[in-house]
Amino acid sequence: MDLASLTASELAQWLCRGEIGAEEVTRAFVARVKQYEPAVGAFLTFDPEKALEQAAEVDRRRREGKPVGPLAGLPVAIKDNICTTDWKTTCASKILANFRPPFDATVVCRLRAGDAVLVGKTNMDEFAMGGSTELSAFKVTRNPWDLSRVPGGSSGGAAAAVAAGMVPLSVGSDTGGSIRQPAALCGVTGLKPTYGRVSRFGLVAFASSLDQIGPLARTAEDVALLLEVLAGHDPLDATSANREVPPYRELIQQPLPTIRLGLLVDQLGEGVDTDVAQAIREAVKVFANLGVEVKEVRLLHHRLAVACYYIIATSEASSNLARYDGVHYGYRCDEHRMEEQLAEERRRWAEKGPSSVAEEPDPPMVRLYRKTRAEGFGAEVKRRIMLGTYALSAGYYEAYYLHAAKVRRLIREEYDRTFQEVSALIGPVTPTGAFAIGEKIQDPLAMYLFDAFTVGANLAGIAAVSIPCGQTREGLPVGLHLQGPPFAEPLLLQLAYWFQRETDWHRRRPTLPAPDKPAL
Numbered sequence: 001m002d003l004a005s006l007t008a009s010e011l012a013q014w015l016c017r018g019e020i021g022a023e024e025v026t027r028a029f030v031a032r033v034k035q036y037e038p039a040v041g042a043f044l045t046f047d048p049e050k051a052l053e054q055a056a057e058v059d060r061r062r063r064e065g066k067p068v069g070p071l072a073g074l075p076v077a078i079k080d081n082i083c084t085t086d087w088k089t090t091c092a093s094k095i096l097a098n099f100r101p102p103f104d105a106t107v108v109c110r111l112r113a114g115d116a117v118l119v120g121k122t123n124m125d126e127f128a129m130g131g132s133t134e135l136s137a138f139k140v141t142r143n144p145w146d147l148s149r150v151p152g153g154s155s156g157g158a159a160a161a162v163a164a165g166m167v168p169l170s171v172g173s174d175t176g177g178s179i180r181q182p183a184a185l186c187g188v189t190g191l192k193p194t195y196g197r198v199s200r201f202g203l204v205a206f207a208s209s210l211d212q213i214g215p216l217a218r219t220a221e222d223v224a225l226l227l228e229v230l231a232g233h234d235p236l237d238a239t240s241a242n243r244e245v246p247p248y249r250e251l252i253q254q255p256l257p258t259i260r261l262g263l264l265v266d267q268l269g270e271g272v273d274t275d276v277a278q279a280i281r282e283a284v285k286v287f288a289n290l291g292v293e294v295k296e297v298r299l300l301h302h303r304l305a306v307a308c309y310y311i312i313a314t315s316e317a318s319s320n321l322a323r324y325d326g327v328h329y330g331y332r333c334d335e336h337r338m339e340e341q342l343a344e345e346r347r348r349w350a351e352k353g354p355s356s357v358a359e360e361p362d363p364p365m366v367r368l369y370r371k372t373r374a375e376g377f378g379a380e381v382k383r384r385i386m387l388g389t390y391a392l393s394a395g396y397y398e399a400y401y402l403h404a405a406k407v408r409r410l411i412r413e414e415y416d417r418t419f420q421e422v423s424a425l426i427g428p429v430t431p432t433g434a435f436a437i438g439e440k441i442q443d444p445l446a447m448y449l450f451d452a453f454t455v456g457a458n459l460a461g462i463a464a465v466s467i468p469c470g471q472t473r474e475g476l477p478v479g480l481h482l483q484g485p486p487f488a489e490p491l492l493l494q495l496a497y498w499f500q501r502e503t504d505w506h507r508r509r510p511t512l513p514a515p516d517k518p519a520l
């Protein structure tokens with residue numbers, strides 16, 4: 001039996017009945033990671049010893065008849081922007097390359113309390129800024145369906161690890177699509193919960209009014225299983241919702257209620273790959289066969305979503321990332337060299353006057369900040385800090401930030417109105433399947449436009465899920481986007497669950513190269 005091919009829910013049943021042990025399960029997944037990680041590159045930290053220790057502890061407690069949590073014995077990978085005391089939390093940035101947090105994020109505490117087996121940290125775009133995982137300071141992650149293509153991002157490592165069968169469950173973060181988009185490109189199921197549903201205490205902030213942590217897995221049922229553990233109020237996160245966590249797994253298996261879905265027809269036309277549009281239309285038929293009414297709808301403000309998102313996200317990022325100053329923690333430039341250079345410049349300035357150096361030397365503190373940040377951040381992160389600083393500057397604030405905040409309100413209101421007419425919206429997650437590594441790297445605007453369908457849900461704070469619903473002619477996965485009102489996770493996952501009962505897209509697996517063959 002290939003344990004790594006089972007879903008988390010299936011494994012949980014086997015474990016619960018005592019037919020297999022947590023150590024056996026963990027060994028099977030560790031073996032997969034060892035086999036395929038050299039080709040895929042999903043992890044920044046992988047710690048099989050610690051994983052096996054946790055698994056042995058679960059087995060011991062079960063043998064002794066002690067109670068165990070809902071994730072007992074299930075391997076879980078965590079995106080590297082979520083704080084863990086066991087391992088470094090680098091955000092895939094040089095500036096945090098050696099940062100080992102002194103505390104666990106709330107979701108990590110909850111996973112531990114749920115007896116999950118934590119196996120390591122997954123790769124991402126630096127500070128979650130990006131949509132391809134090519135912008136990690138450490139390595140590129142490859143799409144298990146085609147190793148010459150990106151897995152999407154920024155939670156690319158998390159999605160690729162699930163797609164390659166290296167873990168049954170992983171935890172990512174989504175500021176503008178970073179869970180749903182890689183889930184779509186890697187053919188797995190990923191949920192961006194409602195803003196406030198999952199605590200963000202210990203998530204390294206990118207854009208605080210948009211960031212959410214959420215689950216990735218193979219099926220809607222597995223996503224529900226993981227969400228039950230992750231979700232809940234947390235006094236340490238002032239934005240976390242004080243609302244009960246529903247029994248998602250139980251709810252999603254109930255028969256579908258009589259509802260109407262809205263098909264986002266504007267997301268099936270120009271600029272969208274015909275194979276993607278076709279897969280979405282096929283998905284509509286599946287829902288129709290399930291007795292769900294589907295009506296065409298249009299969101300007029302959506303053409304403004306990308307522009308609005310990139311003002312708000314960069315503005316917040318420019319403020320959040322001010323803390324990486326080389327003083328408090330993280331990377332610091334070589335001070336000795338800096339002092340030497342400064343002394344030299346001062347000497348020249350004093351001797352030969354202002355024309356001998358470019359400008360009057362900065363005081364050492366300013367220079368330390370400047371050099372540390374110049375060396376520690378990658379180009380995309382710097383671009384965003386500059387854009388955000390500009391948008392928040394006196395004289396530009398009203399024209400950019402304030403304007404974007406108003407557009408954001410219109411987007412939210414349009415969703416609210418639409419959800420009076422339809423219970424949820426369906427459409428594509430991305431305009432095309434996975435693109436080639438390097439294809440968009442020189443063109444930030446093309447990369448930003450790839451987020452056109454996902455950023456709206458973050459701006460409005462609503463719930464949204466991505467599920468596999470087809471393949472392009474190249475055999476690449478296509479993701480179906482289901483968006484619902486705040487706290488509609490049960491309905492979205494129920495729709496996903498019934499869709500997955502009728503289709504087998506979520507069951508398809510990529511063919512990975514035999515491990516003895518060198519990857520590319």
Ligand code: GLN
Pocket residue numbers: 128129130131153154173174175176177178179206313451
């Ligand atoms: N691709 C988007 C961006 O680059 C979304 C990132 C995210 O959700 N973290 O900002």
